[in-house]
Amino acid sequence: MSIIKVKNLSKEFHIRKREDGLVGAFKGMFSNEKIIKKAVNNISFEISKGEIIGYLGPNGAGKSTTIKMLSGILVPSSGLVEIKGLIPYENRIENARNLGVVFGQRTQLWWDIPISESFSLLRHMYKIPTTKYKKNIEMFSEILGISEFYNVAVRQLSLGQRMRADLCASLLHNPEILFLDEPTIGLDVVVKEKIRNFIKEINKSRKTTVILTTHDMEDIEKLASRVIVIDQGSMMYDGKLDRLKNIYGTEEVIEVEIESNIKNFDKLYKMGVKEINHKKNKILIKYNKEYINSATIIGWFMKQGKVNDFLVHGINIDEVIRKMYEKPMKNFM
Ligand SMILES: Nc1ncnc2c1ncn2[C@@H]1O[C@H](COP(=O)(O)OP(=O)(O)O)[C@@H](O)[C@H]1O
Numbered sequence: 655m656s657i658i659k660v661k662n663l664s665k666e667f668h669i670r671k672r673e674d675g676l677v678g679a680f681k682g683m684f685s686n687e688k689i690i691k692k693a694v695n696n697i698s699f700e701i702s703k704g705e706i707i708g709y710l711g712p713n714g715a716g717k718s719t720t721i722k723m724l725s726g727i728l729v730p731s732s733g734l735v736e737i738k739g740l741i742p743y744e745n746r747i748e749n750a751r752n753l754g755v756v757f758g759q760r761t762q763l764w765w766d767i768p769i770s771e772s773f774s775l776l777r778h779m780y781k782i783p784t785t786k787y788k789k790n791i792e793m794f795s796e797i798l799g800i801s802e803f804y805n806v807a808v809r810q811l812s813l814g815q816r817m818r819a820d821l822c823a824s825l826l827h828n829p830e831i832l833f834l835d836e837p838t839i840g841l842d843v844v845v846k847e848k849i850r851n852f853i854k855e856i857n858k859s860r861k862t863t864v865i866l867t868t869h870d871m872e873d874i875e876k877l878a879s880r881v882i883v884i885d886q887g888s889m890m891y892d893g894k895l896d897r898l899k900n901i902y903g904t905e906e907v908i909e910v911e912i913e914s915n916i917k918n919f920d921k922l923y924k925m926g927v928k929e930i931n932h933k934k935n936k937i938l939i940k941y942n943k944e945y946i947n948s949a950t951i952i953g954w955f956m957k958q959g960k961v962n963d964f965l966v967h968g969i970n971i972d973e974v975i976r977k978m979y980e981k982p983m984k985n986f987m
């Protein structure tokens with residue numbers, strides 16, 4: 655049984671034609687010429703209760719526009735959206751009870767009041783019973799550590815604190831579905847990890863269905879087994895992350911920091927490494943996972959001298975999409 659149904663969904667924006675530069679901008683103010691931007695183009699998918707979906711695509715792909723149509727903020731140009739049998743933009747209030755939404759780029763909280771007061775406003779808006787509310791605050795404090803800034807106004811919070819507060823706020827009314835639009839953008843690793851653990855926990859304990867848009871492949875790796883990829887409004891892929899990685903994500907990069915000065919990398923190239931760049935004691939190694947693995951590479955460096963640090967960069971989503979264009983899969987959906 656699917657909790658979210660999207661069928662042939664499209665959204666067009668009619669934008670006034672604008673030429674480059676100041677004069678162009680000025681002309682554009684009076685021009686009636688419109689261009690049509692297809693932000694979302696004929697997208698279909700269904701999501702079952704309890705799934706975590708990674709909704710991926712480069713900048714401008716149409717991710718936020720999709721999320722806005724799913725939450726009822728935007729009306730589709732054509733096609734159908736159904737959330738638990740409701741059409742979001744026709745049943746905004748009823749739909750909101752089923753939804754928690756977080757936009758990483760802007761807060762849903764009141765700017766000038768402490769988050770504790772924002773929360774209690776939400777509590778009244780959603781008529782959340784006291785016991786449920788208290789239980790939630792307790793659980794969120796534990797995993798996200800919000801108590802340290804519980805009485806601080808949003809405008810005084812750091813980005814990471816604000817994002818944690820926003821995440822709590824979106825879940826106070828125990829929604830069945832959570833939309834997260836770039837929830838980890840601009841955050842440091844520690845906060846990112848907190849947020850990922852929190853999403854995982856909520857999904858496990860409450861069977862909350864999650865759609866997550868992100869640029870961070872690590873978010874996806876840690877949270878989603880199914881991904882939907884869009885580019886320029888159109889759907890490129892819907893399926894298991896593993897399959898996508900097997901087909902396109904064969905190239906990885908390792909960053910190694912060493913103490914000794916290595917000059918000769920011939921052996922590494924012979925072992926199947928594709929590209930090596932080094933700046934001082936930092937070395938970037940690009941390799942194809944089909945030929946050599948990270949452990950072998952790090953092992954080789956450890957034999958050459960002291961390795962201070964290393965970091966394996968996974969596949970990059972923009973790169974995967976670029977490769978999808980170069981070598982499209984047949985019947986990939
Ligand atoms: N309100 C709007 N008016 C005109 N164009 C828009 C509007 N919102 C988004 N777009 C355009 O639609 C495309 C998709 O945008 P968006 O959904 O924000 O992409 P993403 O979230 O994947 O980065 C972009 O080209 C963007 O410029």
Ligand SMILES: [Mg+2]
Binds near residue numbers: 718835
């Ligand atoms: Mg966006």
